[in-house]
Structure formats: structure tokens, C-alpha cells
Amino acid sequence: MSYGITIASDTAYEELVAEILFDNGELVVVSQERSSDQFEVSIYSAYKDSGSAPDGPRLIDFETFSNALADAKQKLLSLSRRPA
Numbered sequence: 001m002s003y004g005i006t007i008a009s010d011t012a013y014e015e016l017v018a019e020i021l022f023d024n025g026e027l028v029v030v031s032q033e034r035s036s037d038q039f040e041v042s043i044y045s046a047y048k049d050s051g052s053a054p055d056g057p058r059l060i061d062f063e064t065f066s067n068a069l070a071d072a073k074q075k076l077l078s079l080s081r082r083p084a
Helices: 064-078
Strands: 003-008 017-022 028-036 040-042
Touching: 003 040, 003 064, 017 064, 028 064
Parallel strands: none
Antiparallel strands: 003 017, 017 028, 028 040
């Protein structure tokens, strides 16, 4: 399974976010809204607004998921250095 990461300025967030889109359609957003030391993860299902129910769970390989989160975190850290 593969994924792509986009660093974005989303109107729902005050800070930059990392959007991780997996090839199965799942979207994960990594943000630092509470503080620069705390990361939060939001998971959005591809089925949320589609009107169709999934046949089963949407699976993401653990290592791929873990690597994607680490990549997203590193990209945010490199772009959003805040003064102390």
C-alpha cells in the first residue's frame, strides 16, 4: 500500500496540517492545533458522505501507517518551527 503526503493550510485549522492519502481512499490529517509539542491525528473515511456502506473494514498495513505518520510529523516539524 502506498500513500502521499500534502502539507496544507486548511481553513478548519489555524496551523499547517499534513494530509496523508492512502491508495485505498482513507485520509488521515496530522495537526498541531493544541501546541507545537503535541500532534493530533484525525481519520476520515472514504465512505463518510458516499451513501454506500463498506463491505468490511478498510485495512491499512501497520508499518505503512506508522511510516506515514512519522513522515507527516517530520514534514510538519521542518515547516512549522514556532518561536518558544
